[in-house]
Amino acid sequence: MMKLMTRYSLCVSLLIFIPTLTHSANSSTNYLTTQQLWFSQTLDHYSPYSQDRSQFQQRYYEFLDFFRSPDGPIFMVICGEYTCKGIKNDYIAVLAKKFGAAVVSLEHRYYGKSSPFKQLTTQNLRYLSSKQALFDLAVFRQSYQAKCTSSQISESLNAKLNRTKEENPWFVFGVSYPGALSAWFRLKFPHLTCGSLASSAVVLAVYNFTEFDQQVGESAGPECKAALQETTKLIDQKLVTNGKALKASFDATDLRIDGDFLYFLADAAATAVIDMISAVSFLQFQYGNPDKVCKPLVEAKKAGDDLVDAYAKYVKEYYLGDYGASVQSYNQNYLKNTTASEDSSDRLWWFQVCTEVAYFQVAPSNDSVRSSKVDTRQSPFLHCTIWTSAKMYLEKASFLMLIQLIYTMEAPKLLVRNFPCLNVSFGSKIVFTNGSQDPWRHASKQASSPDMPSYTITCSNCGHGTDMRGCPQSPFNIEGNEKNCTSPDAVHKVRQKIVEHIDLWLSECQDTSRSCI
Numbered sequence: 470m471m472k473l474m475t476r477y478s479l480c481v482s483l484l485i486f487i488p489t490l491t492h493s494a495n496s497s498t499n500y501l502t503t504q505q506l507w508f509s510q511t512l513d514h515y516s517p518y519s520q521d522r523s524q525f526q527q528r529y530y531e532f533l534d535f536f537r538s539p540d541g542p543i544f545m546v547i548c549g550e551y552t553c554k555g556i557k558n559d560y561i562a563v564l565a566k567k568f569g570a571a572v573v574s575l576e577h578r579y580y581g582k583s584s585p586f587k588q589l590t591t592q593n594l595r596y597l598s599s600k601q602a603l604f605d606l607a608v609f610r611q612s613y614q615a616k617c618t619s620s621q622i623s624e625s626l627n628a629k630l631n632r633t634k635e636e637n638p639w640f641v642f643g644v645s646y647p648g649a650l651s652a653w654f655r656l657k658f659p660h661l662t663c664g665s666l667a668s669s670a671v672v673l674a675v676y677n678f679t680e681f682d683q684q685v686g687e688s689a690g691p692e693c694k695a696a697l698q699e700t701t702k703l704i705d706q707k708l709v710t711n712g713k714a715l716k717a718s719f720d721a722t723d724l725r726i727d728g729d730f731l732y733f734l735a736d737a738a739a740t741a742v743i744d745m746i747s748a749v750s751f752l753q754f755q756y757g758n759p760d761k762v763c764k765p766l767v768e769a770k771k772a773g774d775d776l777v778d779a780y781a782k783y784v785k786e787y788y789l790g791d792y793g794a795s796v797q798s799y800n801q802n803y804l805k806n807t808t809a810s811e812d813s814s815d816r817l818w819w820f821q822v823c824t825e826v827a828y829f830q831v832a833p834s835n836d837s838v839r840s841s842k843v844d845t846r847q848s849p850f851l852h853c854t855i856w857t858s859a860k861m862y863l864e865k866a867s868f869l870m871l872i873q874l875i876y877t878m879e880a881p882k883l884l885v886r887n888f889p890c891l892n893v894s895f896g897s898k899i900v901f902t903n904g905s906q907d908p909w910r911h912a913s914k915q916a917s918s919p920d921m922p923s924y925t926i927t928c929s930n931c932g933h934g935t936d937m938r939g940c941p942q943s944p945f946n947i948e949g950n951e952k953n954c955t956s957p958d959a960v961h962k963v964r965q966k967i968v969e970h971i972d973l974w975l976s977e978c979q980d981t982s983r984s985c986i
């Protein structure tokens with residue numbers, strides 16, 4: 470699967486999550502805090518008193534420098550399918566300052582240092598799901614706000630402030646998969662947050678996610694798209710005639726399974742396109758090498774040079790080099806490694822992909838950029854056979870579609886009755902945002918509605934999570950500086966809207982939340 474989006478920023482979610490990065494972030498400026506705190510979490514929220522050991526240690530962070538004590542809001546920033554190293558110094562810092570908010574952030578269960586098990590066998594992964602993760606956030610939120618210090622948390626906010634009754638208004642934030650969690654959290658626990666920001670939130674668990682590749686082509690533009698497609702064709706041919714040499718030229722001999730290799734190449738192009746988009750500012754500010762993949766490919770094509778060679782050079786120098794992607798993470802055998810470590814994110818995320826969210830970035834039937842061999846029967850699908858037989862997995866497809874229904878934002882309002890304290894309509898006060906060039910935006914909420922407004926930030930380097938992180942996203946921009954976006958105004962306008970919604974929803978929340986909890 471194409472990872473969602475981390476680079477430099479391990480804390481940027483997803484969907485390009487790169488487990489091994491060659492660039493180390495400057496932690497003193499890229500994070501508001503990296504000081505880890507621990508929370509004793511329920512292992513199975515659906516059966517809290519099971520035979521199993523019932524608790525595990527979950528890591529969290531807290532940043533109080535901007536907090537307007539004692540009744541300022543609390544911003545909960547959701548971490549996702551990656552090691553959560555701290556609270557990023559992105560646009561959340563600007564918002565926290567503006568609203569006098571405390572910022573807290575909980576690492577997602579199983580990832581980073583928050584694994585309940587040392588061995589990540591399939592059996593031990595049974596408590597890994599977005600549903601459990603949502604309850605983690607709810608339990609954490611309640612304990613952090615606890616009326617008195619509980620055994621679960623080293624120090625609740627109220628204990629710190631020496632008070633017994635107060636409830637602060639909460640607001641939840643997330644980008645990418647955490648963006649989806651942010652929306653789902655508000656849906657499931659509307660009494661626990663005044664509202665949510667769901668940035669580039671992949672709330673639609675699309676099974677055959679062909680729109681992803683289509684968006685890559687669109688974002689690349691016609692000339693580059695044609696060059697990429699020609700390269701793909703040549704690679705497909707070479708793979709048949711001399712696969713070994715071809716893989717060697719990409720430093721990817723380890724990927725014995727052709728499907729793995731093709732998926733790796735597809736990701737390399739997609740990432741490039743996302744980054745190629747940022748190249749405009751790179752060039753403008755002479756920051757780096759513009760048009761990282763398009764320029765060499767288009768030039769090679771014009772000069773009649775070997776496109777596969779040009780592409781291999783890009784993949785090795787940029788995708789594996791500067792960007793820090795690892796060939797191993799595409800290797801099914803590597804994904805079978807059950808030892809928990811900070812490198813386990815790939816195995817863990819694939820488990821979630823295979824069991825709940827899918828988003829298989831398969832080739833569309835016509836005009837694809839990636840190889841048409843990247844289909845549900847090939848690499849993404851095969852990865853899932855790590856967990857179950859191929860036959861069983863195909864049967865599961867219908868299960869995935871059911872999940873998709875449940876998770877679709879327009880889903881029936883089922884859960885409401887579980888929360889007697891609830892006095893807001895189901896699915897409200899969630900603001901959705903998308904970047905216009907982001908292939909993931911097709912898995913986001915598709916339409917704006919009065920209770921759940923949505924905005925697309927349109928500019929030529931506006932990608933995944935641009936509202937929170939600015940653009941380009943590498944190198945990391947402190948406070949998500951919008952100045953580096955090709956249309957700072959587009960980003961600015963959407964940010965204004967976000968601020969207005971937070972302001973309004975916090976004010977509407979203050980009175981009711983206290984009596985409720």
Ligand SMILES: *[C@@H]1O[C@H](CO)[C@@H](O)[C@H](O)[C@H]1NC(C)=O
Nearest residue numbers: 493494495496497498499500
């Ligand atoms: C990180 O940033 C701080 C503050 O700007 C600076 O003093 C420090 O040298 C930087 N560290 C590295 C490793 O770049």
Ligand SMILES: *[C@@H]1O[C@H](CO)[C@@H](O)[C@H](O)[C@H]1NC(C)=O
Nearest residue numbers: 627628629630631632633634
């Ligand atoms: C907390 O407040 C109580 C009651 O006002 C007071 O007796 C106590 O000393 C305070 N404790 C701390 C640690 O400030």
Ligand SMILES: *[C@@H]1O[C@H](CO)[C@@H](O)[C@H](O)[C@H]1NC(C)=O
Nearest residue numbers: 676677831844845866867870
């Ligand atoms: C996905 O596409 C494949 C063909 O490429 C098709 O066989 C399958 O039914 C589709 N699955 C879903 C859930 O749409």
Ligand SMILES: *[C@@H]1O[C@H](CO)[C@@H](O)[C@H](O)[C@H]1NC(C)=O
Nearest residue numbers: 803806807808809810811812
């Ligand atoms: C599995 O991962 C662990 C932790 O990263 C590593 O030490 C070990 O060598 C790996 N095992 C294999 C067979 O690759």
Ligand SMILES: *[C@@H]1O[C@H](CO)[C@@H](O)[C@H](O)[C@H]1NC(C)=O
Nearest residue numbers: 683686694833834835836837
């Ligand atoms: C396939 O894509 C090409 C290029 O975008 C387009 O011209 C053609 O009409 C498409 N064919 C079908 C059957 O959709």
Ligand SMILES: *[C@@H]1O[C@H](CO)[C@@H](O)[C@H](O)[C@H]1NC(C)=O
Nearest residue numbers: 889890891892893894980981
């Ligand atoms: C919800 O709150 C509003 C405003 O406080 C109130 O008018 C309404 O009766 C409440 N609804 C329920 C079902 O309690």
Ligand SMILES: *[C@@H]1O[C@H](CO)[C@@H](O)[C@H](O)[C@H]1NC(C)=O
Nearest residue numbers: 901903910914915923924925
């Ligand atoms: C996200 O992008 C999709 C696809 O372009 C679009 O239909 C949808 O309205 C966008 N959603 C938001 C919240 O911008």
Ligand SMILES: *[C@@H]1O[C@H](CO)[C@@H](O)[C@H](O)[C@H]1NC(C)=O
Nearest residue numbers: 750751754756943944952953
């Ligand atoms: C962002 O813009 C500033 C000038 O406003 C420039 O100094 C900086 O290098 C740019 N950063 C990136 C990553 O392009």
